[in-house]
Each structure stands twice: as C-alpha cells, then as structure tokens.
Amino acid sequence: MAKWVRACHIDDFRTGYLFRHKRREYAIFKLEDGVYCLDNVCSHEYSPLAEGMVLDGDVFCPKHGSRFDVRTGAVKDYPATRPVRTFETRVEENGDIYIQVR
Numbered sequence: 001m002a003k004w005v006r007a008c009h010i011d012d013f014r015t016g017y018l019f020r021h022k023r024r025e026y027a028i029f030k031l032e033d034g035v036y037c038l039d040n041v042c043s044h045e046y047s048p049l050a051e052g053m054v055l056d057g058d059v060f061c062p063k064h065g066s067r068f069d070v071r072t073g074a075v076k077d078y079p080a081t082r083p084v085r086t087f088e089t090r091v092e093e094n095g096d097i098y099i100q101v102r
C-alpha cells in the first residue's frame with residue numbers, strides 16, 4: 001500500500017538527494033519545474049543515480065553514463081535499456097518534500 005513519507009526539505013540540497021526508507025533508496029531531484037523522484041538504483045547495474053550529473057532534465061548514471069529522464073524515468077541513452085521506477089512527490093508550503101513510497 002502506498003503512503004506519503006517526508007524525505008527532506010527543499011533547501012537541504014541543490015540538485016540531487018539520496019533518501020533511504022525501509023531498505024530502499026530514492027533519488028530526489030530538483031528541476032526548474034518541480035521536484036521528482038526516481039529509484040536510486042540504475043537499471044543497468046548498481047549505481048546511485050542521486051550522485052549523477054543532471055543536465056536539461058536528465059540524470060547521467062555516474063558509473064557508465066546511461067541517461068534517464070528525471071521526470072519519467074525513461075532511458076535516453078545506453079548502456080541501460082530499462083527505465084527506472086518513478087515515485088510521486090509533493091512539496092508542502094513550508095518546503096518539506098514528501099514522496100509516495102510503496
């Protein structure tokens with residue numbers, strides 16, 4: 001069952017933020033149009049996407065450079081071939097960021 005969990009505050013990070021909750025890792029990204037959340041684990045091999053470079057709404061995996069759309073999780077460049085999972089986000093008026101975990 002899905003539930004909302006507070007992950008961090010909007011001022012806690014600049015671009016990418018790693019959030020751990022119940023043995024799962026979430027990569028939270030701040031873009032010009034909002035806050036997005038992906039599974040932190042690259043779909044190619046294990047590598048933390050929260051540490052990847054973000055450019056024009058895409059995150060580059062720090063290990064082999066696969067590119068994922070931060071908004072949709074879609075793969076935009078190899079070697080990964082599978083998308084990464086996305087999670088709903090919500091930013092409260094006070095700047096607290098919540099993600100919907102499953």
Ligand code: FES
Binds near residue numbers: 046047062064078
């Ligand atoms: S682990 Fe991400 S591209 Fe290889």
